[in-house]
Amino acid sequence: MRAVLPGYRRDVTALLSLCDAVLFPSQLTEVLPMTLIEASAVGVPIVCSDIPGNREVVQDGENGLLAGPSDESYAEALARVLGDASLAERMARAGRQAALEKFDESVVVPKIISLYATLGAQRNSKILGI
Numbered sequence: 217m218r219a220v221l222p223g224y225r226r227d228v229t230a231l232l233s234l235c236d237a238v239l240f241p242s243q244l245t246e247v248l249p250m251t252l253i254e255a256s257a258v259g260v261p262i263v264c265s266d267i268p269g270n271r272e273v274v275q276d277g278e279n280g281l282l283a284g285p286s287d288e289s290y291a292e293a294l295a296r297v298l299g300d301a302s303l304a305e306r307m308a309r310a311g312r313q314a315a316l317e318k319f320d321e322s323v324v325v326p327k328i329i330s331l332y333a334t335l336g337a338q339r340n341s342k343i344l345g346i
Contacts, residue, residue: 239263
């Protein structure tokens, strides 16, 4: 097994597509971790910390594994993904499908526009006393 720490890169999706798995052990809560969405979108199975933002992207056992906070937990989960090609392939397919269904801009943009329209209408009704 080999880990690569390339520093800042602009070609993230190309690099992710070369990976057998992505390990994301951060304990810092992010609302929506783009690293996990990008990994899912290119079909890479994920091992990540079991924290709220990560659970928005990774469904444990479906498109990745939730682990931590111990190093042993991450190592066991990563070894499980790397040691079982059929599991890794199933998770990769599920991750790609979930990314397309849940996070693709064709899905997200209309939802944001609808939310803004709803909030604008609520604001206007409050201003007008309706």
